[in-house]
Amino acid sequence: xxxxxxxxxxxxxxxxxxxxxxxxxxxxxxxxxxxxxxxxxxxxxxxxxxxxxxxxxxxxxxxxxxxxxxxxxxxxxxxxxxxxxxxxxxxxxxxxxxxxxxxxxxxxxxxxxxxxxxxxxxxxxxxxxxxxxxxxxxxxxxxxxxxxxxxxxxxxxxxxxxxxxxxxxxxxxxxxxxxxxxxxxxxxxxxxxxxxxxxxxxxxxxxxxxxxx
Numbered sequence: 743x744x745x746x747x748x749x750x751x752x753x754x755x756x757x758x759x760x761x762x763x764x765x766x767x768x769x770x771x772x773x774x775x776x777x778x779x780x781x782x783x784x785x786x787x788x789x790x791x792x793x794x795x796x797x798x799x800x801x802x803x804x805x806x807x808x809x810x811x812x813x814x815x816x817x818x819x820x821x822x823x824x825x826x827x828x829x830x831x832x833x834x835x836x837x838x839x840x841x842x843x844x845x846x847x848x849x850x851x852x853x854x855x856x857x858x859x860x861x862x863x864x865x866x867x868x869x870x871x872x873x874x875x876x877x878x879x880x881x882x883x884x885x886x887x888x889x890x891x892x893x894x895x896x897x898x899x900x901x902x903x904x905x906x907x908x909x910x911x912x913x914x915x916x917x918x919x920x921x922x923x924x925x926x927x928x929x930x931x932x933x934x935x936x937x938x939x940x941x942x943x944x945x946x947x948x949x950x951x952x953x954x955x
Contacts, residue, residue, distance in 0.1 A: 743791045743794065743795065746776075746791075747776040747791055747792055747795055748795070750775050750776055750778055751772060751775055751776060751795075754775045758771060758775065759771055759772050759775065765806075766803055766806045766807060767799060767802055767803050767806065769796065769799045769800055769803060772795075772796075772799050773792070773796060776792050776795065777792075812824045812826075829860075830858070830860075831858060831860035831861060831862050831891060832853035832856070832858040832860070832861045832862065833861075833862045833893075834849050834850070834853065834861065834862065834863060835849065835850070835861070835862065835863020835864055835876070835880070836863075836864050837864065837867045837868065843875065843876065843879035844879075846863075846876060846879055846880065847879055847880065847882065847883045850863075850880050850883055850884075851883050854883070854884070854885075854888065859887060859888050859889065860888070860889045860890075860891060861880070861884075861888075861889075861890055861891070862890070862891035862892070862893055863876065863877070863880060863890065863891075863892055863893070864892075864893055864894075864895070865877075865892045865893065865894050865897075866894040866895065866897025866898055867897065877890065877892065
């Protein structure tokens with residue numbers, strides 16, 4: 743940012759960075775200015791650096807325009823009617839020394855008390871039985887309409903998610919009920935198409951888009 747992109751913006755003629763009306767910045771012109779003398783493709787550090795500046799530019803454009811950025815984007819690139827509701831969840835439930843089920847429940851209650859209706863916890867860092875007990879502990883504090891997501895984040899092999907799903911039922915005072923968990927970043931068995939092309943290095947399956955080596 744300091745060595746390449748910000749200097750290019752500061753050295754550019756001001757009228758090359760504003761829109762046709764002359765009343766606001768032009769993010770696309772600023773983007774083009776930052777990309778001068780850049781090679782095609784590029785590396786990861788470029789996308790992060792330019793993306794960071796780009797967000798700041800759009801924030802400035804919205805402030806100059808006097809409206810929220812989501813409304814500005816809806817006016818310019820949509821029908822002017824933004825969707826003001828966005829799905830969010832509270833991520834937590836990480837493993838740490840000394841954490842017991844009561845502390846895990848207290849953490850999830852704190853998210854519910856802040857208004858969240860969906861919470862997420864990590865799995866895959868403990869045994870299957872312990873992860874299931876942790877899930878049960880959280881489900882005890884959730885009410886109707888509240889949901890739990892679980893995130894394995896690449897910790898499972900092909901078989902563990904299916905084994906966990908089969909055992910993912912809990913017994914309560916009112917009987918047996920499904921846990922109602924939502925799976926994030928879990929693995930699944932390779933489809934038949936992937937199996938057939940397994941010998942080909944770095945081939946992408948046309949059915950599930952899985953890359954198999």
